[in-house]
Amino acid sequence: MSQYINPSDLTTILPAIVLTVWACALLVADLFIPHERKGWTAVLAALGLVVSLDITLIQAGGTSTGFKGMVTLDGFSTFLNALLLVSGLFGVALAYGYVRRMGLERGEYYTLLLFSVVGMMLMVQASDLIVVFIALELLSIPLYVLAALNVRQIESEEAGLKYFLLGSFSTGFLVYGIALIFGATGSTSYSGIVTAASAGTSSLLLTIGAALLLVGFGFKVAAVPFHMWTPDVYQGAPTSVTAFMSSGAKIAGFAALLRVFALAFPTLTADLTPILAALAALTMIGGNLIAVSQTNIKRLLAYSSIAHAGYILMAFVPYGNPQVMPVSVAAGLFYLVAYAVTNFGAWGVVIALEKQGGKGLEISDYAGLFWKNRPLALAMTVFMLSLIGFPPTIGMVGKFYLFRAVIDGGFVWLAIVGVVTSLISAYYYLRVVVNMFMQEGEPQTGSEFWVNFTWGLTALMTIIISFVPQPLFAWASSAVLRLF
């Protein structure tokens, strides 16, 4: 064992290291790719993601810690890293034709996307609050830039600036929380925090620190009441960026939240569980109620993503109950997959209908889609049903597991809130469907191979996984957190 660095340190985060090196190389390689052929950059970026995904899957089953306990490799991180890398691939696929059509084609788009994925993967693997903080910045800064990429459109600049300012503000909460936790326990590593907390150091400071962490993460995953930025940013950012950040940033945020709470704060259950339950309920109610009045599809999906953050938060509520915790973690992971798949599909359909200058984004623009382009309309119907949680879709199965876990944890009222808000959400999701089938209109649809591929594949996945959810759920159940 060397004092400085060991091979096991590197293999613990090998997928992230490979992706980092790949992104740096891509940054240079992009200089030699002529402007008309920037598609090659996308292909190379996708290749990097595939290589990293391969390594992740080869490593599946292994567990280790690296860099003096800063990062952990376990089933949980393998599962989520694979999901993040697939999200990155969908993000590249959706951007490939879209950025060219919108005149946004820049090689750096894909490099920044790769760096953002690296940040997300580190955040999933982090087992020290300092790594969480830096990984959070690494995932956020590329997203700030990508959100503002469309410099010709004032909304995009507004989105980037708003996201940047509010993101920095929320990072402030996070860092303050980390500082208080360090003050209370004298450590930033999860194991150190637990040791100090069970030895009975001042718990008030620790609780306040944990609550501030929750504020910081709550912003990243867009939980009510920290959601104000979401609709404007999702609407103003280029749609391919929105699709990626609405899935990727949420997955990473939830992963870090889950690991921190389950590993570092098991002693604070009594204080934190009611806060988490209230946050989940507020997010489900707020997101779904405001979504009802939306007429723009991007804003509608933004509020829908807020509402779904609430559903996923439900998986956290029973985190202090050791009997229910494994099931609820598995349910949360399953729901993250369900959300990511459905979400990418829905955004893919939005991209297929969007036109220059932010046209084609009203729900009324979807009128008569079924009569114009049947596969597209049917796919959108599948996504809307999945977001409601209607059978036979993956969203229904995900909600079933979630509600079951919450009821097992003894939070029946929370499950009732979930069911009622799902019913409310049926109103606005079905309005899109009604528009496509029962209204007259002349929608114009684009036809780009990779966009069609994305919504086609995700629509199939949405239905097929709902019939055979067991393998995925079994994988999620085996994706347990590695304790120290």
Next chain:
Amino acid sequence: MSIDLILFLILAVVAVATALGMLLSKNAVYSALFLVLNFAAIAVFYLLLGAPFIAISQVTVYAGAIMVLFLFVIMLLGAETLAPSKVLRGQGWAAFGLAVVLVAETVYLLVSRHAAVGVIARPDAFLNTMDSLREIGKALFIQYLLPFEVTSILLLVAMVGAIVLTRREKGG
């Protein structure tokens, strides 16, 4: 009178004078330059207290990097030619009140500590040597190696991002 005390008295005068100069000068560039001098004087205070690492970071980070950024912003925005901004109503009184509170706190602390300890304790002898620097380096490159390296990636990304947003494509 020891050398330390003489040095301290000279530096104290410099520090207070430059702080006043920064507040009172009408030109923003002069203010920034006074602030640089003030930082330098405080860096020597740290040396007197036996904290070489903090002294050096004070010079490189504050007097160096941050002040250069300040000057850049002042010159790029042309702030030195701007007319003085309007003063909020009651700002003077609020500032006076806060200053009184600050002075009262300081005096109270000094008096109470003096009564208890006699003199403010010197920092650990260990800090007086360059060993502290070695310890910081060790912590950074052994315990905190990964965050340190990721920070460099973070800076790269921020730089790429800034260039992407400000540089216009040809014909764009």
